Amino acid sequence: MSLSIANNVGALNARNNLTRSSSALNKSIERLSSGFKVNRGADGPAALVISEKQRAQIAGLRTAIDNTEKAVSVVQTAEGALNEINSILVKVRSLALDSANAGVNDDDAFAANQAEISNALDTINRISTNTQFGEKPLLDGSAGISGTSNDADTTVLKTSSKTSAGSYAVAVTTVGETAKITGGTSQTTNLANDEVLTVNGTAITLNAGSTQANVIARINEFSSQTGVIAEADPDNATQTRLRSTEFGADASITVFSDQAAAVDSSGFGTTSVTDAGVNVAGTIDGQAATGIGNTLTSVSGNSTGLAVKLASDTDASDTVTGAQGSVNVVDNSLVFQIGANQNQTAKIAINSVAADGLGLAVSGNKFASLNDVNIATADDAQDALGVIDKAIDELSNIRGELGAFQANTLESIANNMRTTLENTVNAESVIRDTDFAEEISNFTNNQILVQAGTSVLSNANQTSQGILSLLQ
16 A cells, blocks of 8 residues: 555545535534424425425415404304394384284374384394494495496395396386376365365365365375375366375275365265276396386396386376386405415305395285385285285395305315315425434434544544654
């Protein structure tokens, strides 16, 4: 074997191995102190790519779970308000049933029940307007499918979950009418005698000496009981006309007097006269719509569920006719991000629960909506019950939809995401987390190698000194 002093190959070899051992020891220390076996791309390029994608998913899943929990809070806020409205409707129904008990009620009892119902309807409208999650309204229609008309004579009452966004033309083909009866004789002088005018079963006493204006005012004192408004006939101001407060075939007037028709009487005469209104007819989006009273409701096509109310023309007893502009429907459903990735959303529409949008267009009923119910008579109370029952059904359906959305969409997806999160975290842990049992073993091994390498390097540096003995 040759001896040289120019190059100490043994020392170089020892240093090289010591450097490797020191590097390995430092990596072990880094892995043990950080808890990760992949701290940079050089530690495992493929592992880093997979791990970072999984970290993004983990963060997204955690946020999505939080989102669903917040969505549940929104739904529960809305349902809590709906539950209160439902309780109010149950009370309103009880009042209507009380008024239907005609055998024991007098006018004061009817009036008291109606006053309480009016207050209850105001409360329902207030809850509809004021229910919010934070500053976000929930029950006023702004969180649902809403429509606006570009024609002042058309008012959008409600939409449904089946109503698609878009623009829909509205046209009236048959004018809706109130019931209306005009006295057969003009009243050109004051009443000659006391007169009893019976309107829809309510006896109204007219005093001798009353002018036509006095007669009209007296009849209108009983409008809440009769459902009838008196006014000067538009075509002949000396004749008194009666018209129902409601439109449609279910609105009717029956009137007779105890005085013969004459210029010095109310002009209606002793023969009983009856008239009924006419339901409006028309189209929405070119499709025939169902008309009840002065309300048109779409029953087919993309506009299904859209209900509009038509205003009266210059003669308050008739609705407008012909083309009535168009309704623009916008889907403002509540949209929740319930997944960790793009477009993983769920939505639900909560339409307005104001009184004028509940109990619409009940067949065979004089009241157009819950907002119109009047229980001033037993017959009115019977019609009111039909509207109230439909309003309760509609409210229950909304609550059912919200409950199904909460249980079957939000909570189920949240539970699934929790399981997915657990498994994704486990997978990411396998790729990136330090296995302490294995790494402690590596650390100990590398530590021993460093110590041994240091000792060997020290000895290797001493080998060249043996040459000095050859030079002596």
